[in-house]
Amino acid sequence: MSQLVYLVPLLPLAGFLINGLLRKSLSKQAVNIIGCGVILIAFLISLGLFFEVKANGPLIQTYFNFIDIKGLNIPFSFQVDALSVLFMLIITGVGFLIHVYSTSYMHEETTPHFARYFAFLNLFVFSMLLLVMGGNYLILFLGWEGVGLCSYLLIGYWFKNTNYNYAAKKAFIMNRIGDVGFLLGIFWLVAKLGTLTYGNVFAAAGNLSAVDVTGITILLFIGATGKSAQIPLYTWLPDAMAGPTPVSALIHAATMVTAGVYMIARSNILYSMSAVTENVIAIIGIATVLLAATIAIKQNDIKKVLAYSTVSQLGYMFLGLGVGAYNGAVFHVMTHAFFKALLFLGAGSVIHAMGNEQDIRTMGGLRKYMPVTHITFLLGCLAISGIPPFSGFFSKDEILAAAYAKNPVLWLLGVAGAALTAFYMFRLYATTFLGSFRGTHDQEHHLHESPAAITLPLIALAILSVIGGWIGIPAVMIPDANAFHHFLQPVITTEVVAEMPHTTEWLLMAVSVAVAVIAILIALGKFTKHPELNEPQGLGGFLAHKWYIDELYDAIIVNPLNALAGFFKNVIEKSGIDGIVNGVGRFILYSSRQVRLVQSGQVGSYILFMVLAIIVLVLIWINDGYIYTYLSKIF
């Protein structure tokens, strides 16, 4: 099995190349088979690798020397250990389901564009696999950049719409801003330790000074804020909903945005050495949870609600990382992948049935028309709200328990966030599926349940959302049942195990569940009968306008930069550089026109020039040009 490690990323890459280069000649059927098939095979191999790693421990496969200069040796190697194989399963498994979903969702596209979609999707899976399988920070960074690129390509998939292009640009640029921090962190690592390979870095981590560790970890975290949409670099994610819904599900719910969490979990040894960074991460995490949750309760676009929900749940993951609950954070990544992908795909099913309508105020009562979508969506909402025994409860609870152990205020805020989460999710559910239909008659006639290619992935993800949490049951319920912890133990070595009396733990769990249930009941009661149809006013308006943060960024950063760029373009480029270059051309034309006049055909002037030339030549020739002494001898 270890020989097949390289196939896992290579197959999606091959799928990308085939679908991309042959997009004009393949049939849709062929594109489907290639696009989905490579991911399926990659998933099967990952499954095999999972069992191997479980039995025998980590695999490190080195292929060739990527960079080999004096003082720095970076091999191109894959490290398949517990953490990476877990992510590989998520990526290829959920990815495969989303690929199958896309075959039906995107079937209206013409064949070249259909193939382009699958090519980009495969390229994304390739980059993400590179990211998680890389054996050193450089391969991780390669994958990091690759997923950013694919995000741009896929958000701007319907490139004929200029607004979508803006959204894609925004995503890419914000990612890049974070990447500057990431790169600086990598440079610092190389400068201090001379290596980027995980094993070497973590072994030598003790040699770093406190300043070094804090600096490196903060810089890497800045990269993570860009990629995983934390404050302050999160505004791209809601706009990224411009892409097709399966893209939002795969990239902006299940995989790319979790890259930051993966990176920090991988570097848990470094992060546990720096208390400052951990506090920063925790604070930013919880702030993001609350900010995004408050915005979500007033959004009316079904995908925007889910987008802000993603930002909020990512905040939970970072909160977990910040309080030392690395296991919890990774667990939440897994469960979040299941239920968020489920929610997005369900939203896609609804959008498809509504004829590309996304405003929930025109929906309602869809439970009668789309039963499968309805049930799976409900299961997803229950999971995300943290209701036992669904998966979200176990992962969120682990994070909240660790937060309580660190600082009860964090726990309190986390519970508030959980309440808001339940509230806005069930507001969404009630407005969309309950009550009576509020759309037009045409739309009502069009409503139907989606085909099998869409509903089967929904069912699969729903099952996972229900049972997925059972591998991480906390010790307080069933002792020694936390298979998740055991599995990740070799990698996540610095887990802070929160020791607290059992009654406290039960109490914490009860409080969070109760709060969530109350929020659900309030939401259901309020929104089933009286859905919010009017424009939000006052505080609601402030929340609906996303706290005006986008406008703030525009004023502080975007507009000055545009002005500067305009200055450069108009003054320096047009007048200066262009002027010089064009001026050279114009000067040559002018002078050649003047010189041409010499050829007048008048022999007399030719003789004149000959005489002048003779004079000049003689002057030059006399004793290497010292003319003056000789002219002075005449006078």
Added chain:
Amino acid sequence: MPIQYYIYLSLALFCIGIAGVLTRRNAIIIFMSVELMLNAVNLLLVAFSKMHHAVATAVDKVNNVGTDGQIFVFFVMVVAAAEVSVGLAIIVMMYRNAHSVDVNFLNRLKN
């Protein structure tokens, strides 16, 4: 006479000839200025031949050094005569075609 005086005289005549070529538009006058230049050179050649003769005579009273200059002058005159006949024939042809001897009309080399 120091040789420089002959050189200066001949140079002056030569430059007057050049001024004539550059200044006048009548083809015949230009031709005549060329003849003037040739004559200046002839004068100089003869002067140089006598110079060499003087130098050689200072050494050996009877000698024939220096005839080369005057033979050269002879041949220059030969060539000048031939050239004048052909040149004037051309000028006559030009006059027949253009009814003028203005050299500014000879701008076929233009562009």
Added chain:
Amino acid sequence: MNVIQVLFWILSAMALVSALMVLLSKNPVHSVLWLVAVFFAISGHYILLNAQFIAIVNLIVYAGAIMVLFLFVIMLMNLNKDTEPQKNIWMKLAGAISAGCLLMILVSLIKQAPELQAKTAMMNEGSIGLIANLGKALFNTYVVPFEISSILFLSAMVGAVVIGKKD
């Protein structure tokens, strides 16, 4: 100053003034006549240098044949002062100044040449200018060019006739 020197200066002056008048005359016939005067002056110089053969040949060939040919052509074309084309004043100025510059430079060049400092041209004596000596050199050392020059004349005559034909 002895007679020779005085004669030298007079002849030089005559040559220069006549040459200038060649340029400055408006009437081409006058220019021809002034050129003849120049040739006379130059022949006078030749005689001073005791180059008798050259002096006479100069007069016969140049002043006698070539200038007469010029006069024929001018008379043929009936050129006089009125039909004389004039160059524009700037070109004339440019031409004159460049010729002047050339003169100045070459004069300065000669002035400082060390090889010419002490040499003189022998005047009024020396037998190399006599016909007998020249004839000996011409027919002994330079006989080939001499014969070829006759062919040159032939070709010139043929050429002149061919060009001048009306067809």
